[in-house]
Amino acid sequence: MIIPAQYFLILSAVLFFIGVFGFFTRRNLVSLLISTELMLNAVDINFAVFNAYCHPQLLEGYVFALFGIGIAAAETAVAIAIIINVYRNIHSIHIKKLRELKH
Amino acid sequence: MEFTILILALPLLSFLVLALAGKYMPHKVAGAAGTASLAVVALLSYTAAALYFGAGRGADGTFATLMPCNISWLPLGTLNIDMGILLDPISVMMLIVISTVSLMVHIYSLGYMKGEKGFQRYYAFLSLFTFSMLGLVVATNIFQMYIFWELVGVSSYLLIGFYYTKPAAIAASKKAFIVTRFADLFFLIGILIYGYYTQTFTFTPTETALAGAATLLPLALGLMFVGGAGKSAMFPLHIWLPDAMEGPTPVSALIHAATMVVAGVYLVARMFPLFITYAPEVLHIVAYVGAFTALYAAVVACVQTDIKRVLAFSTISQIAFMMVALGVCTSANPNEGGLGYMASMFHLFTHAMFKGLLFLGAGAIIHAVHSNEKIHMGGLRRYMPITHITFLIACLAIAGIPPFSGFFSKDEILVACYHFSRPMGLFMSFVAALTAFYMFRLYYLIFWGKSYYEEQLALYNAGKCSKAPHKPHEAPATMTAPLIILAVISCVAGFIPFGHFVSSNGTEYSIHINKAVATTSVVFALIAIFIATIMYKGGYSRLTRGINRNLRGLMGAAYNRFYIDDIWIFVTKKIIFNCISKPIAWFDKKIIDGSLDKLASGTQRLASLIRPLQSGNVQSYSVWFLSGAIILILILIYFA
Numbered sequence: 139m140i141i142p143a144q145y146f147l148i149l150s151a152v153l154f155f156i157g158v159f160g161f162f163t164r165r166n167l168v169s170l171l172i173s174t175e176l177m178l179n180a181v182d183i184n185f186a187v188f189n190a191y192c193h194p195q196l197l198e199g200y201v202f203a204l205f206g207i208g209i210a211a212a213e214t215a216v217a218i219a220i221i222i223n224v225y226r227n228i229h230s231i232h233i234k235k236l237r238e239l240k241h
Numbered sequence: 242m243e244f245t246i247l248i249l250a251l252p253l254l255s256f257l258v259l260a261l262a263g264k265y266m267p268h269k270v271a272g273a274a275g276t277a278s279l280a281v282v283a284l285l286s287y288t289a290a291a292l293y294f295g296a297g298r299g300a301d302g303t304f305a306t307l308m309p310c311n312i313s314w315l316p317l318g319t320l321n322i323d324m325g326i327l328l329d330p331i332s333v334m335m336l337i338v339i340s341t342v343s344l345m346v347h348i349y350s351l352g353y354m355k356g357e358k359g360f361q362r363y364y365a366f367l368s369l370f371t372f373s374m375l376g377l378v379v380a381t382n383i384f385q386m387y388i389f390w391e392l393v394g395v396s397s398y399l400l401i402g403f404y405y406t407k408p409a410a411i412a413a414s415k416k417a418f419i420v421t422r423f424a425d426l427f428f429l430i431g432i433l434i435y436g437y438y439t440q441t442f443t444f445t446p447t448e449t450a451l452a453g454a455a456t457l458l459p460l461a462l463g464l465m466f467v468g469g470a471g472k473s474a475m476f477p478l479h480i481w482l483p484d485a486m487e488g489p490t491p492v493s494a495l496i497h498a499a500t501m502v503v504a505g506v507y508l509v510a511r512m513f514p515l516f517i518t519y520a521p522e523v524l525h526i527v528a529y530v531g532a533f534t535a536l537y538a539a540v541v542a543c544v545q546t547d548i549k550r551v552l553a554f555s556t557i558s559q560i561a562f563m564m565v566a567l568g569v570c571t572s573a574n575p576n577e578g579g580l581g582y583m584a585s586m587f588h589l590f591t592h593a594m595f596k597g598l599l600f601l602g603a604g605a606i607i608h609a610v611h612s613n614e615k616i617h618m619g620g621l622r623r624y625m626p627i628t629h630i631t632f633l634i635a636c637l638a639i640a641g642i643p644p645f646s647g648f649f650s651k652d653e654i655l656v657a658c659y660h661f662s663r664p665m666g667l668f669m670s671f672v673a674a675l676t677a678f679y680m681f682r683l684y685y686l687i688f689w690g691k692s693y694y695e696e697q698l699a700l701y702n703a704g705k706c707s708k709a710p711h712k713p714h715e716a717p718a719t720m721t722a723p724l725i726i727l728a729v730i731s732c733v734a735g736f737i738p739f740g741h742f743v744s745s746n747g748t749e750y751s752i753h754i755n756k757a758v759a760t761t762s763v764v765f766a767l768i769a770i771f772i773a774t775i776m777y778k779g780g781y782s783r784l785t786r787g788i789n790r791n792l793r794g795l796m797g798a799a800y801n802r803f804y805i806d807d808i809w810i811f812v813t814k815k816i817i818f819n820c821i822s823k824p825i826a827w828f829d830k831k832i833i834d835g836s837l838d839k840l841a842s843g844t845q846r847l848a849s850l851i852r853p854l855q856s857g858n859v860q861s862y863s864v865w866f867l868s869g870a871i872i873l874i875l876i877l878i879y880f881a
Contacts, residue, residue, distance in 0.1 A: 158867065162860055233860060 146187040154180035167221045167231040174217075175210060182206045242292065242309040245326050248285050248336065249379070251278045252372035256365050263361030272354075275364035276347040279371065283340040290333050294742055303747030304330050311381050320436055323443075325381040330743045331510055331586055335378035338593045341730075342499040343371045345723035346491045349601050352719035353491055353608060363403060363489070370396035374500050378507060382442040383432050383465075386508070390428070390472070393501050394421050400496060401488040413484035420481040424471020431464030444511060451519070459520035462512060466505075466527055473505025474557045475564060476534040480806050482557055486549040486613075490604030493549060498556050498600050499593035506563040506589055513582055513745065517573050528568025528661070532668055535561035537803070539675040543682065544799045547613045548603050551683050552596070555639065558676060559592050565669060566654040569661035570745065578660060579745035583752075584653030587739040591646035594734055595638040598727035602632040605716040605724065606687060610694075615683075620692030624713040627721045629688050631728040636684045638731045640677035640766045648763070649735035649752070655762055656755045666758070674765035681773035689778050 153176055160173030182203040189199020225231050255278035263271050299305050311325030347367060354363055373392035380386035395418075402414030432442070438454035438461070439446035451458070469475075474482040485497050496502070509516065509527060516524045535558045542554035566585035571578035605628045610617050622629040638645035641652070651673055659666030697710035715721070740750035776785040789796055798804065854865070 162864055162867075234858070236857075236859070 143191045150180040150183040165233050171217050178210045245289050245309050248282050251282050252368045256368035259361055259365035263365055268360045271361040271364050272351045275368055279344045279347045283344045286336040286340040290337050293333050322384045323382050324385055326379045327381040332378050339374050339500050342593055342597045346495040349720050349723040350491045352717045353604055366399045384442040397496050400492040401485050410487040413487040417481040417485045421471045424468050424478050427464045428468020431461045435461040459523050462520045463523045469505030469508040473502050473560050475530050476537055479557050483550050483553040486553050494597045494600030498596040503589050509567050524568050528565050531561040531564030531568055535672045539672050541799050541802050542679040544796050546615050549613055552599055562654055563588050566657050569657050573746045575744040575750040581657035582745035583740050584657050586743045588650035591650045591734050594727055595635040595731040598635040602628050605720055609713040615686045617693050618687045619690040622688040625715045631724040634728045636680045639680050646731050646734035652759050655758050670762050673762055674769040677766040677769035678773050681770045682777050685777035
């Protein structure tokens with residue numbers, strides 16, 4: 139049987155808004171990072187689903203999903219490095235203490 | 242003739258050097274530097290004059306107009322503002338006058354200003370003034386003239402206010418600057434009208450341009466004359482000149498007697514070909530303004546007690562004579578109605594010499610008695626023989642007694658006036674007689690009568706006065722030498738065949754004394770001198786006191802200069818300040834400033850309103866970002 143596309147899209151939407159909710163409400167930098175990953179993965183699912191259902195003969199969507207995973211990995215690496223540096227500087231990764239951007 | 246550029250460059254250079262490095266120079270070096278550069282300028286001017294007049298007349302019987310250099314200084318599309326040097330008979334004549342008097346004043350100041358604080362600054366300003374004045378007379382176009390015109394105004398302001406710790410000097414310098422500047426506003430408007438309609442700033446627009454501008458030329462020339470009237474102290478813009486005497490006396494001799502104040506006359510003479518062809522009626526207004534000023538200033542001069550004020554009013558009166566001479570011209574031909582032009586320039590030349598001499602003489606007297614008031618003088622002829630003789634020569638010259646120079650030039654002016662109309666001639670003859678009267682009144686009160694020094698000495702010896710009076714002494718050689726030189730020039734200048742060099746249309750005109758006019762004016766002058774002798778030779782005689790008593794009202798009014806200054810104060814303070822300036826100030830403060838203030842405070846309030854948005858909190862940024870994105874998407878969905 140073929141699972142209807144809506145199911146996947148609902149999943150990805152739910153996943154995305156969980157990410158958004160986490161990004162808005164969490165105060166810990168690592169949690170924020172995880173939330174970002176959730177949002178990115180929701181996007182990847184969308185790429186794969188639209189490719190499979192709309193243009194099964196093409197591969198662009200899958201390729202973009204792969205790019206997305208690669209980018210997410212790279213971004214995680216950079217973000218972790220930043221978080222570590224932040225911790226070294228202010229001995230905290232609580233977001234309320236990060237107000238340097240104001241200036 | 243390219244070397245003439247040096248005539249301008251040298252005083253400018255000496256101004257820069259003295260102004261920038263003068264502080265580090267001893268007084269003697271600074272004075273010598275300024276004087277030496279002026280001596281070279283004078284020599285160059287004489288050479289230029291010799292070469293120019295030596296070159297002879299062209300085919301049309303006039304001296305050629307030379308332009309050794311002329312650069313386009315400010316190109317404005319079709320209109321260009323040029324800077325350059327123009328040599329023609331009157332500018333060359335002015336070069337001689339300015340450099341001679343300026344050199345004399347430079348030498349004289351070595352003695353007069355000796356030991357004065359700011360000696361170097363004084364010489365720097367003198368150089369600046371000389372530069373500006375020379376630039377004014379050799380201007381190739383009206384705009385260059387205007388630029389230098391303002392420069393002489395500035396240097397005059399600086400020199401009047403030279404004793405800047407004296408409140409009177411500061412007030413006088415401001416008054417001079419504001420009054421002349423006010424007049425210059427009209428001059429500028431005149432220049433702009435002239436430039437706009439004739440498409441050029443030069444003195445000789447093309448015939449077609451002139452034909453197109455003919456209706457507006459009288460207006461433009463009239464406005465230019467207002468500027469000239471301000472600089473030349475014509476009634477009612479004369480009020481600054483008597484106060485300008487607060488400056489050092491040699492400055493009064495140079496700027497406020499011989500050179501700057503005749504700039505207005507020079508301006509009218511410069512524009513004379515246009516005046517006579519396109520605006521003869523304006524020229525006649527010049528004549529009437531001049532005639533009234535001449536009488537007014539002469540009457541006021543008769544009762545002043547400050548010797549420099551007398552000389553100042555006498556200057557106003559004599560400049561008015563020059564203006565009248567220009568104004569009574571009815572044609573460009575010197576043989577039929579254009580004589581006044583030559584007479585005016587001739588009088589300008591001789592007047593510069595003898596009035597410079599009078600002021601320098603007055604400076605020597607003030608130097609000797611330390612006062613400007615006549616009451617502190619009297620009987621000085623025994624103490625200051627050289628000053629006495631030279632002063633007497635100058636008085637005879639200004640009174641128009643032959644064979645001194647003033648006789649010849651004034652005679653030509655009177656001839657021109659009689660040619661214009663008989664009442665004008667008689668009127669000016671009367672003013673000329675008045676001139677002789679007040680000059681000899683001044684002369685007798687200074688040099689004859691009871692000596693103030695001897696009276697004080699007697700009081701001191703009798704024990705009635707605690708302080709020994711200061712004994713008057715003859716001035717040092719640096720001061721008497723210029724007096725002697727100028728006195729010699731005043732004696733012989735009348736014999737210069739002036740009409741050979743300068744005339745209204747450039748052709749040769751030989752001066753001939755009109756016997757009837759000359760006899761009348763000499764008789765008038767002699768009578769006036771005779772009256773002055775009776776009244777003032779022995780100090781204030783009983784007769785004089787009686788006359789003074791009977792004419793108290795008139796004398797008081799004349800002493801207060803007929804309240805013209807008070808009228809000006811009333812007009813400016815009560816009318817202009819209250820009715821025009823105050824509403825404008827209110828409009829400026831409340832409406833213009835107010836609206837801008839509101840704009841600024843509104844921006845500030847808005848800023849403080851939206852400032853919390855930039856919290857530095859990444860999460861709130863992202864909330865705003867997301868809500869914005871959602872709103873945009875909703876809009877897109879709704880409209881697409």
